[in-house]
Each structure stands twice: as structure tokens, then as C-alpha cells.
Amino acid sequence: MTKDKLIALNKLSLGQSGKVHSLSAIGQQRRRMLDLGLVSGTVVKALQISPSGDPTAYMIRGAVIALRSEEASKIMILALEG
Amino acid sequence: MGLTKKNIGISVLGDGFKIDKIEDSDKIIALGGNPNVGKSTVFNSLTGLKQHTGNWPGKTVANARGEYKYKDNRFIVVDLPGAYSLMSSSLEEEIARDFICFARPDATVIVADATCLERNLNFILQTMEITDKVIVCVNLIDEAKRKKINIDTAKLSQILKIPVIATVARKKRGLNNLPQTVYDVCNNQIHNTPYQVRYDQALEGALEKLLPAVKETALNKLNSRWIALKLLENDEKLIKSLNTYLGVDIANNKKLQQAVNQALDYLESQGVGRENIRDKIVAGLFAAAEEIYAQTVQTKNKEYNLMDRKIDKILTSKKFGIPVMLALLGFILWLTIAGANFPSNMLSRFFAFLETKLLYLFELMNSPDWVTGIVVLGVYRTLSWVVSVMLPPMAIFFPLFTLLEDLGYLPRVAFNLDNFFKKSKAHGKQALTMCMGFGCNAAGVIGCRIIESPRERLIAILTNNFVPCNGRFPILTAVISMFFAGVFVPALQSLISALILTAVILLGVFMTLLVSRLLSATVLKGMPSNFTLELPPYRKPQIGRIIVRSIFDRTLFVLGRAVAVAIPAGMVIWLMANINVDGISLLKHCADFLQPFAYWLGMDGYILMAFVLGFPANEIVIPIIIMSYLSAGTLTEAAGLEQLRALLVSNGWTWITAVCVMLFTLMHWPCGTTCLTVKKETQSAKWTLAAFLIPTVTGMLCCFVFANVARLFTAI
Known part of the structure; x- marks a missing residue:
């Protein structure tokens, strides 16, 4: 895998980490994401997927936050190796 | 399942502004913080009330109020709804922000989760931009210790230039210092000169241009730097509140509008478009939080929440x-x-x-x-x-x-x-x-x-x-x-x-x-x-x-x-x-x-x-x-x-x-x-x-x- 692959957060496999590159969400949704600390450079790790298939839990700045795939698809990240 | 007389009979959100002081010496204390950090527990131990507590975010959905006496003052404590920030993304945040800003509490106590201090710092830093009468309770310090997270509260206090108290509210540890600290801050015996977040050059330049115009208006009752930031960000809800509570109609204040536009033009010339200002502000806040976190928190064990993850792997797994x-x-x-x-x-x-x-x-x-x-x-x-x-x-x-x-x-x-x-x-x-x-x-x-x-x-x-x-x-x-x-x-x-x-x-x-x-x-x-849902750390039940x-x-x-x-x-x-x-x-x-x-x-x-x-x-x-x-x-x-x-x-x-x-x-x-x-x-x-x-x-x-x-x- 190349080192700096730009993907949407919902494509990040479980256990993998990525660095936030940009947000394509707007308005309220974008504000909410920013409040959680999803600014560019923030490291996000995919932890766990809900047994019902969605949402996925991510480690964001020391907190575990679940995001639905619709939200996660609006967060572009650079997948980190490992 | 918050099932008490209080929240069955409680009035609608947002009526927390009218607080009747019985005597002039009465002090108003706002209690704020991220959701699920133990605010209610701190509230209970201060006031002796039995506000229902539970380990999930969003439990306090209305302003609870209580009071206590300490020395010669009566303290009225208002438990604000938990919020991740004060940027009014949600109703709770708006209520919390407006209360801190316009009800002018004599002190604001922020309860922070020691196991997740970095994100909590964001809230603390934002509060410090609004008011300088801030006290931080780093709560759940025992959970942090268990996870081998070491927090230097003295250093944190030194950097933030405000009182910081380490507490285990559930066990009432560390809380005996809180009334005295609150008392001192309220009675101006501690003069806080809080740390201010420095934003990137473009934003700081724009702030510099806007500040004099803000200081000329009635808005100078509030922290001018913060108001200037909000004007640049074009926080409509706040601008409306400024009109409601302070009677400052920004849209019709030509001089101020002009200054705002000039500052925005300057930002534009520095490559920061209007739509990016908020991002810049949040990025600045988190960069500051990150830096302070790095200076005050040591995690001996990188995988400090491994146990939680293991439990989650079972309780939320596909199979089980x-x-x-x-x-x-x-x-x-x-x-x-x-x-x-x-x-x-x-x-x-x-x-x-x-x-x-x-x-x-x-x-x-x-x-x-x-x-x-x-x-x-x-x-x-x-x-x-x-x-x-x-x-x-x-x-x-x-x-x-x-x-x-x-x-x-x-x-x-x-x-x-x-x-x-x-x-x-x-x-x-x-x-x-x-x-x-x-x-x-x-x-x-x-x-x-x-x-x-x-x-x-x-x-x-x-x-x-x-x-x-x-x-x-x-x-x-x-x-x-x-x-x-x-x-x-x-x-x-x-x-x-x-x-x-x-x-x-x-x-x-x-x-x-x-x-x-x-x-x-x-x-x-x-x-x-x-939809965002926080999965809080598991806590040992009492x-x-x-x-x-x-x-x-x-x-x-x-x-x-x-x-x-x-x-x-x-x-x-x-x-x-x-x-x-x-x-x-x-x-x-x-x-x-x-x-x-x-x-x-x-x-x-x-x-x-x-x-x-x-x-x-x-x-x-x-x-x-x-x-x-x-x-x-x-x-x-x-x-x-x-x-x-x-x-x-x-x-x-x-x-x-x-x-x-x-x-x-x-x-x-x-x-x-x-x-x-x-x-x-x-x-x-x-x-x-x-x-x-x-x-x-x-x-x-x-x-x-x-x-x-x-x-x-x-x-x-």
C-alpha cells in the first residue's frame, strides 16, 4: 500500500489509522465534526463496526466516537501504514 | 432513565438566565464541561442535591440549579448541559455559551475528564476566551491513574494561569478545596489572567484590525477579542444574542460592519476565505490543546484503554x-x-x-x-x-x-x-x-x-x-x-x-x-x-x-x-x-x-x-x-x-x-x-x-x- 493514500474515512479498515486531510461536510455537520477535533492532521483510528453494520466507532483525540457511514464518507483522510 | 422529581417537573430549556439573588453577596457559579465528565456528581457534592447521574453523554438536558453556603456567601450553582464546544453547534452548546457569556456568572467551574483531557481542553480554552473567572476540575483522576495517565495539574494551572483542581468527584476526593477556590475567585482574591490561544498569523492580523472597533461599542463589557473572533466567524446565533441581551445591533452598526469587512478582506488577501474562518479557529484551538496536553500529560502506557477496547470487542462485536x-x-x-x-x-x-x-x-x-x-x-x-x-x-x-x-x-x-x-x-x-x-x-x-x-x-x-x-x-x-x-x-x-x-x-x-x-x-x-455518538470509557460502578x-x-x-x-x-x-x-x-x-x-x-x-x-x-x-x-x-x-x-x-x-x-x-x-x-x-x-x-x-x-x-x- 502506498503511504499517502487519500481515502474517505468510511473506507478505512478496522484497526487502521489515518490523518484527517479535509472535510467535505458543510454547515451544522461540519461544525459538529470540528467540535470533535476533526481538524486536518488529527489522527483517527477505526476501532469497531456495529453488529447492525453501521455506524463505526473511531478513536478521535482520546475519545471513542461512533460515526455513521454517511458522516464518515465526508471526512477525507490519508491512510497511515500499519 | 433520569427519573427524579426535578427533571419530570423541570421547565423548558433556556430559562436559566433569570437567577434571583436574594442578597447582593450571593454568587452565581456556572458548572460546565463536555458531556459525561461527572459534572452532575460535582454539582451534587457541592450542593448536596441528588441530581441523577449516569455514564452516558447527554444526561443533563436542562439547567439544574442548586445552592450552598460557604463562609459569608450563598453560592447558586447552575449545572449547564454538557457540550463539546461553545460554538453553538447545538441547542445545549448555545445555552451553555449564552449562560457563561450573558448571565455573567461570578465563576465558571469546568469539569474535565482526566482520561480524555485533550478534547476537554478545547472546551476549557473556549471558555477562557469568554470569561477569565474560570476554575478547572480535572475529574476522574483515579480512572486516569488506573490507565497510567499522569496529569501534572500544577503545570496545567501554571500554563492556563487559572486554578486547576484534581478531583475524584464520585469519592468526593479533592472537592474540599473547590468551595475555597470558588470563593476566592468570586471575591477577586485570585486574579485570573488566563492563557489566550494564539491563532495563525492571518487570523491574528485580522483580529488586530477589528479589535479597536469592537472596544468602542457596548460589547466591551465582554471579552473583546472573543467577540471579534465571533464577528469574523459570523456566528449568527451569537450576533442575535448580542442584540437580545446587550442591545447591540451589529447589522446596523455601520462603523463596526465596516471594520468587520476590512478584517475579512484582509483575511481574503491572506488566502483565508470566509468559509474557512471557523476551520482556522478550531484548528488553532486544537493545536493549542495539543501543545498543552503534550506539556502536562504523560501516558506511560500507550494502550491505556486497551481493556475498554477488549470489552467493546465482545459487547459490540458482530457475533456477540x-x-x-x-x-x-x-x-x-x-x-x-x-x-x-x-x-x-x-x-x-x-x-x-x-x-x-x-x-x-x-x-x-x-x-x-x-x-x-x-x-x-x-x-x-x-x-x-x-x-x-x-x-x-x-x-x-x-x-x-x-x-x-x-x-x-x-x-x-x-x-x-x-x-x-x-x-x-x-x-x-x-x-x-x-x-x-x-x-x-x-x-x-x-x-x-x-x-x-x-x-x-x-x-x-x-x-x-x-x-x-x-x-x-x-x-x-x-x-x-x-x-x-x-x-x-x-x-x-x-x-x-x-x-x-x-x-x-x-x-x-x-x-x-x-x-x-x-x-x-x-x-x-x-x-x-x-449522528455522532460517544462511547464513554467503562467505569467501575459504585x-x-x-x-x-x-x-x-x-x-x-x-x-x-x-x-x-x-x-x-x-x-x-x-x-x-x-x-x-x-x-x-x-x-x-x-x-x-x-x-x-x-x-x-x-x-x-x-x-x-x-x-x-x-x-x-x-x-x-x-x-x-x-x-x-x-x-x-x-x-x-x-x-x-x-x-x-x-x-x-x-x-x-x-x-x-x-x-x-x-x-x-x-x-x-x-x-x-x-x-x-x-x-x-x-x-x-x-x-x-x-x-x-x-x-x-x-x-x-x-x-x-x-x-x-x-x-x-x-x-x-
Whole structure:
């Protein structure tokens, strides 16, 4: 895998980490994401997927936050190796 | 399941501004912080109030208020709703922000989670931009230690230039310093000159240009730098609040507008467009938070929350997540039913024994028949049923449920089930409000405030009644054990009851999802709004506190309400059964009137009337049914479930009646308290009516279909 692959957060496999590159969400949704600390450079790790298939839990700045795939698809990240 | 007098009767959000100081020396303290950091616990230990606490974000949904005395001042503490930031992304944040900004508290205490300090710092830094009278409580320091997170609070205080206190609020550790620090800050004995976040060059340049113009207006009462930031960001809600509270109409202040535009042009020239300003601000805040975090926090163990992740791997895994959840539900119900059996029997025997003594006493006193009737056969019997049937299961169920809440399991339930809610175009946090509904639907309806989007919140409010509350459990368990579990050997009976009850609850969940979907497709059209759900760290539950809290705050409160309703209801029923018109009792008149309709629902007139009379509280439905049959029939006593079953069967109950009663228990109009709460929360008579009609019509349809199909089959 190349080192700096730009993907949407919902494509990040479980256990993998990525660095936030940009947000394509707007308005309220974008504000909410920013409040959680999803600014560019923030490291996000995919932890766990809900047994019902969605949402996925991510480690964001020391907190575990679940995001639905619709939200996660609006967060572009650079997948980190490992 | 925040079930206290306070949040049942609490007024709507946002009225926390008018605080009446009795004396000038009274001080106002705002208590803020991220959700689920132990704010309520700090609040309780400061004020001695018993605000309900639980390990899930969004529990404090309205401003709670309390007070305490320290030295020569009275301190009024306002517990603000938990918020991730003060940038008014949600109603809670707006309330918290406006309070800190415009109610001008004498000190703002921010409770921060030691195990997640970085994100909490964001909130702290934002507060420090608004007010310099800030005190930080780094709470849950014991959890942090356990996870080998070492926090240098002295250094943190030194960097932030405000008092920082390390606390374990649950164990009241470190809190004894808080009143003194609050006192000192309020009385200006500590002069805070808080650290200010430095933003990037472009933003700082723009701020410099804007500041003089801000300082010329009445806005100088507030922190000018912060106001300037908000003007650049074009925070419309704040700009509106500035007009409301300070009378500064920014849109019509030409000079200020001009300065804002100049600053924005400058930013533009530096390559920062208007739409990027907020991002820049947040990035600046988090960069500062990161830096401070790095200087004050050491994590010896990088994988400090490994244990939580391991637990989550089981409790929310694809394979085990949902089975474990169902098993837990079934197990709790089984413990409740099995455990309540014996004490319930003891109590009802005791009450029956007391009844004979009471009757004897009334006879000795030569009291007229109608007095004996009302007091003993009416009020006393209804009361004894309510107490003996409700108290034991509640005393078991509530502590168990509180335990799950305290551990942090409830957000996992929401996480596990979210996709079902998403498919119904509803909000995943609706699962949390349903959990609250188990205790009391009124509490569940208030809890819907945790859902930000008005559409999804309304769906959650309208469907909350599909979760059977604690007042309806006894009806279900009584019917189940009389008509279904009773045929099994005694050892299996509780287990079968629990299984059937679980199935009934699952039906309720299914109906919730179905009705939510239907509402989303019709009157409440729309797509799911944004969804973020925090899964908090698991916390060691405080067993002693759980028991005390769930017994006093919940069990006795719910029981008290049931008793308060049972007394007049017992009276009314006895009177109705004994006042004759045309030689037939009023009770029978009413029942006869309802009979044809009730028949189509698989029940009889007495049952339907009991549900109608049970509107103030569902707890009294079964006692009303019993008393009606007793007064109309030949049996005079029904102490145990055995006799009760015989009584019901002799009044025409079959298994079809039993199922229909259960269906109707699960789905009929919400109780009076819940209806009032829906009215209060929605501020709309129309939606209150909808909340009344939706479960009623659904229940009637289900009963009608079931009863008639079943009759058809049994006729064959």
C-alpha cells in the first residue's frame, strides 16, 4: 500500500489509522465534526463496526466516537501504514 | 432513565438566565464541561442535591440549579448541559455559551475528564476566551491513574494561569478545596489572567484590525477579542444574542460592519476565505490543546484503554453484540421476576392479613358499611396491590438497570442498534431514550432532548410509549405468569415469564422502528441528520451509591406517584361499584357501554374501563380489573395469583383475552404524566394528540386483528 493514500474515512479498515486531510461536510455537520477535533492532521483510528453494520466507532483525540457511514464518507483522510 | 422529581417537573430549556439573588453577596457559579465528565456528581457534592447521574453523554438536558453556603456567601450553582464546544453547534452548546457569556456568572467551574483531557481542553480554552473567572476540575483522576495517565495539574494551572483542581468527584476526593477556590475567585482574591490561544498569523492580523472597533461599542463589557473572533466567524446565533441581551445591533452598526469587512478582506488577501474562518479557529484551538496536553500529560502506557477496547470487542462485536444484549435484557427481567416472586407473595399475604384486622377494627368501631367499603375495600386494597406487586420488582429492576447505566453500557446499546434506526430514518440515540422509557415514559420523552434534529426528536417522542414503562411491567408479568408460565413446572416459571416478557419488549422495539419508519415516510419526512455518538470509557460502578440512588430517587419516587393515584382511584372504583342506578351499579353501566367495542379488541368492558381509568397511572389497571370483578361477581377475595387466575377465568378470560390485554398494555395511550410531558416538550397540542393516538390506534389494530383471527381459528 502506498503511504499517502487519500481515502474517505468510511473506507478505512478496522484497526487502521489515518490523518484527517479535509472535510467535505458543510454547515451544522461540519461544525459538529470540528467540535470533535476533526481538524486536518488529527489522527483517527477505526476501532469497531456495529453488529447492525453501521455506524463505526473511531478513536478521535482520546475519545471513542461512533460515526455513521454517511458522516464518515465526508471526512477525507490519508491512510497511515500499519 | 433520569427519573427524579426535578427533571419530570423541570421547565423548558433556556430559562436559566433569570437567577434571583436574594442578597447582593450571593454568587452565581456556572458548572460546565463536555458531556459525561461527572459534572452532575460535582454539582451534587457541592450542593448536596441528588441530581441523577449516569455514564452516558447527554444526561443533563436542562439547567439544574442548586445552592450552598460557604463562609459569608450563598453560592447558586447552575449545572449547564454538557457540550463539546461553545460554538453553538447545538441547542445545549448555545445555552451553555449564552449562560457563561450573558448571565455573567461570578465563576465558571469546568469539569474535565482526566482520561480524555485533550478534547476537554478545547472546551476549557473556549471558555477562557469568554470569561477569565474560570476554575478547572480535572475529574476522574483515579480512572486516569488506573490507565497510567499522569496529569501534572500544577503545570496545567501554571500554563492556563487559572486554578486547576484534581478531583475524584464520585469519592468526593479533592472537592474540599473547590468551595475555597470558588470563593476566592468570586471575591477577586485570585486574579485570573488566563492563557489566550494564539491563532495563525492571518487570523491574528485580522483580529488586530477589528479589535479597536469592537472596544468602542457596548460589547466591551465582554471579552473583546472573543467577540471579534465571533464577528469574523459570523456566528449568527451569537450576533442575535448580542442584540437580545446587550442591545447591540451589529447589522446596523455601520462603523463596526465596516471594520468587520476590512478584517475579512484582509483575511481574503491572506488566502483565508470566509468559509474557512471557523476551520482556522478550531484548528488553532486544537493545536493549542495539543501543545498543552503534550506539556502536562504523560501516558506511560500507550494502550491505556486497551481493556475498554477488549470489552467493546465482545459487547459490540458482530457475533456477540446483539445476542449479549438480548441475554442481558432477558437476564435482568428474569432476576426481576424470580426475585420479586417471594417478597411479592409475602407482602400480599401480609396485606391480606392486615385487611382482616382492619375490617375487624372497623366493625368494632361500628363504622357504616360505606365507610368501611371506601377505606378498606376501595383504597386499602388498591394500595396493597400497588405496593405488593410493584415494590419488589422495582427494587430489583432499578438497581440492575442503574448498574448498566453506571458501567457505560447504554451507549453501546445505541451503537449496536443504530443501523435499524437509520433504516427507519430515525436517530440512533432514540435507543437511549427508549432505555429511559423502561423506567418511565415521561422521563424518556424528556430524554429525547439529547437528539438535536427536531424531526428525529419528534419521532422519538411520539414512539417512546411503545416501550413498556415500569408501571406497565406488573400488568405484563401478572398476565404472563397467570396464563402462560403457570403451565410449566415451578422451577421454569420465572424463566418462561422472562422470555415472554423479553419477546413483548422486542415487539415494542419492532413497533417503535416500524412506526418511526412510517412517520418518516409520511408526516415527518426527511433524511437522518448528522449522528455522532460517544462511547464513554467503562467505569467501575459504585455499588452502594447505585442502590441508594435507585431506591430513593427512582423506586420510591415511582411508587409514591402510583400510591398517590391509587388512593383516589380506589375510592372512585368502590363508589362506582356500589352506587346503583336502575338497580345496576355505575361500574356495570360503564362496562356494558364499552362491552361491544371491547369485545372486538378481544377484551371486555371492565378491562377497557380499567385502562381508561388507569390514565393517571398504569399501575392501577390490574387492581381496577380485580375490584370490578370482585364487586360484580361472587368471589370476595383474590390474594394469590392462583385465585386471581380463577377469578379472571370465571369472568370469561381466555388465552386470547390474555394476549390482547398484553398487546393493549404495550400499545395504548400514554399515561397522564407522559401526555403532559409531551405537551411541554413539543409545545404543541397537535403533536400531543398524535402521541396519544399513534400507540392507541396501533394497539387497537393489533388487538382487533389478533382477537378476530384467533377466534376464527379456535372456532374451527
